[in-house]
Amino acid sequence: MNNEILIVGSLALDTVETPFGRVEEALGGAGLYAATAASLLAPVHLVAVIGDDFPQQALDELSGRGVALEGVQRVKGGRSFRWSGHYKYDMNEAETLDTQLNVFADFNPLLPKPARRCSYVFLANILPSLQLKVLDQVQQPRLTICDTMNFWIENARDELLEVFRRVDVAAMNDAELRQLTGEPNLAKAATEVLAMGPQYLIIKKGEYGASLIWKQGHFALPCYPLATVVDPTGAGDSFAGGFIGFLAWAGETSEQQLRQALAIGTVTASACVEDFSINALGRLTVDDLYNRYEALHEMVRFEGISPQAILPT
């Protein structure tokens, strides 16, 4: 058992437009956001694929954060994964303008030996069959989390259900949960997903917060309120990175630590959206994280009521 985290997910160049500006070919990808977030709290091994065009400086910065990059394959003559999207004023949903898989189309995640021994595994949103290949290579992980997206729910359902049978935690947004189950009621839909295999379900609700659901219980948090939301890209992956980073740091995965991890994920995501790309997330310190955690804790605090006081006698 160690405190090391394996993250498998994309490194990308994103072109994003929001009401607050535009970036072209900025650093992005689920793997980058999650690794940047998680590396604040524990050592990370990243497995991904890039082309000639992915900046070496970005890799050097990840190394500097304690992210092991032996599992990042650079394809000679290849172009990196590119995504282009646009957000309107409410910023809750991206409109995808263009996706170029490029080197990602032939990605075969091969885990270097140290990566196979990680205790904590985050399978970011990639083809479910690749998520399964990763699960085949890891040795007795302590906690595995998968993310997914609408495209796989529709087009790779069987493989996705196989992933769900094998992971401890499934993460998805509310629309994906409804799509997967065909059930509009989130509480019922959650029960259906837990019956598919995962012990825990994380429901991501964008600016409305997140929930953690297990057979016997339910934990929910509102979003951390921000006056500045510049670009929501990567919020879900930063959330997942903070979540698994905290669990690796804590060395415990009991209900109490999972609740705390959801709060750490929430405040990590809040930092991500304050600027484009990983600009704000990369500047986040453990000190900031702790201060936002405490502010969130204070924000949801309320006192119990004594039953003697309220119940009629």
Next chain:
Amino acid sequence: MNNEILIVGSLALDTVETPFGRVEEALGGAGLYAATAASLLAPVHLVAVIGDDFPQQALDELSGRGVALEGVQRVKGGRSFRWSGHYKYDMNEAETLDTQLNVFADFNPLLPKPARRCSYVFLANILPSLQLKVLDQVQQPRLTICDTMNFWIENARDELLEVFRRVDVAAMNDAELRQLTGEPNLAKAATEVLAMGPQYLIIKKGEYGASLIWKQGHFALPCYPLATVVDPTGAGDSFAGGFIGFLAWAGETSEQQLRQALAIGTVTASACVEDFSINALGRLTVDDLYNRYEALHEMVRFEGISPQAILPT
């Protein structure tokens, strides 16, 4: 100072269709939902207008709950306010099919003497100029709350802003808040509303919960999770009724009690949506309310982290 609550709002006959069924000319109206909810915790005075066709039995049931009805005007030969709406599967927003103001078109809220002396005042969603008439009649209330809607924001903005200058708490949903301020960011929009006069702002977010915002702070709760959501009609008014009912019961309006009141409002609304009309809300007991409050309290509980533990030394 007493613990009595004045509620001014509609008594209506609602025709509602949701994916789970349909009711025709069922008991409804903001005043009915709010009074049913608040009367669980404190005495209520209701001011409203009805036609010949509003069932006497419904009034008798309100009386039985301790709701004083001297302020309910019955217009001879008049027809009661009618609303007809339809919800799709996600149930977050009603599509209004028909609104017939009927006797409500000429409503002039005249407060009986005992109603004027209430310490707690809830102005449900009616014409802002009528909300002002009510405020003119009440004598030194301890806490005043107003609700509103998109139609008044667009068509009676000046009167609405005058209401805001005079109430302690403004309640609205997130779309209304964005419409009123023209500001998509909820945290910024909230700051703008507080500058308009109210000391507190309640943001209602439907199935995503509610927030309470004041100059120095912010409290937020997720929704109470329900496997059965039959009809969201009246949720916001039940929320407000529970909120003000708790404050009247507690006899305090400090930050701690306002936080608790938001939790009571949340669980009151959760009961409302489990059935059509006031069917479920009317069956709610103080015991149920207490149990749901405790469940909500447990649902948002998480432990702090010691800074010594997390911060690098």
